Amino acid sequence: MASFNARITMPAEAKAGEIVEIRVLVRHPMDRGGQVDSEGRVVPRKILNRLTVTYAGEPVFRYDMHTGVSANPFVSFTTRAVETGDLLFEWREDGGATFTRTARLVVT
Amino acid sequence: MSSPISPTCARPEPALSRREIMVVGAAGLALAGLPASTQAATPPALAELIARVTEGAVPERARITFDIPQLVENGNSVDVAIQVESPMTEADHVRWIHVIAEKNPFPDVARFHLGPRSGRADIRATLRLATSQKVVAIASLSSGSYVMADADIVVTLSACIDGG
Numbered sequence: 001m002a003s004f005n006a007r008i009t010m011p012a013e014a015k016a017g018e019i020v021e022i023r024v025l026v027r028h029p030m031d032r033g034g035q036v037d038s039e040g041r042v043v044p045r046k047i048l049n050r051l052t053v054t055y056a057g058e059p060v061f062r063y064d065m066h067t068g069v070s071a072n073p074f075v076s077f078t079t080r081a082v083e084t085g086d087l088l089f090e091w092r093e094d095g096g097a098t099f100t101r102t103a104r105l106v107v108t
Numbered sequence: 109m110s111s112p113i114s115p116t117c118a119r120p121e122p123a124l125s126r127r128e129i130m131v132v133g134a135a136g137l138a139l140a141g142l143p144a145s146t147q148a149a150t151p152p153a154l155a156e157l158i159a160r161v162t163e164g165a166v167p168e169r170a171r172i173t174f175d176i177p178q179l180v181e182n183g184n185s186v187d188v189a190i191q192v193e194s195p196m197t198e199a200d201h202v203r204w205i206h207v208i209a210e211k212n213p214f215p216d217v218a219r220f221h222l223g224p225r226s227g228r229a230d231i232r233a234t235l236r237l238a239t240s241q242k243v244v245a246i247a248s249l250s251s252g253s254y255v256m257a258d259a260d261i262v263v264t265l266s267a268c269i270d271g272g
Contacts, residue, residue: 063220068236
């Protein structure tokens, strides 16, 4: 995929100890394989199979996706604000491609 | 898990297409051994699917809220919300939440790994449902036990059609 479009929605700052909700929406067809396109070719399976999230280097969330996850997958989860740092989002696609995004959380 | 989607959802059979069988039949070859390989494998029973995830333990039906619409118009994108009552401390937290859709071609739909850093066990996601079925959410707790909740869903537009 030439461009990887991810929208991460979360507060920019939070109080220490506060639980913040993080919402992640990605544009991806999540081709589950076996479908036939308009020209009669079989589309091979190509999905994002994993999203891992680390917060200031510590893993806080992981989403294992299989073919039963919708196209343009959305997920929301929570994490406790502990220190100012970057949240690193890393997606892994079938075939080995990875995509990363970061978002900063300032803890007051 | 790189297994391809099962033949129940795939239109062209990877092993033997209907056309190939016809050709073979027309050629007068014995068909006796062939039909079995073209039939879709029947999905294992739901209990078996659950037992595989929980390593044999029977999950308790408690402390988990599974919010999913009972009537789904479009199985291509179904909003689900799962909450587990847990203090989410180092000593007592949810390790992961697993979602099973027994009649999907690939019944293991998704797994969410959480931990004490999550603060709450509260996730939302969008899933695909191939057909009307029972959907199960299982949570693995740090104590080693499991809790589950299920829901019967009616799907009017299946996710298992082309163009979806």
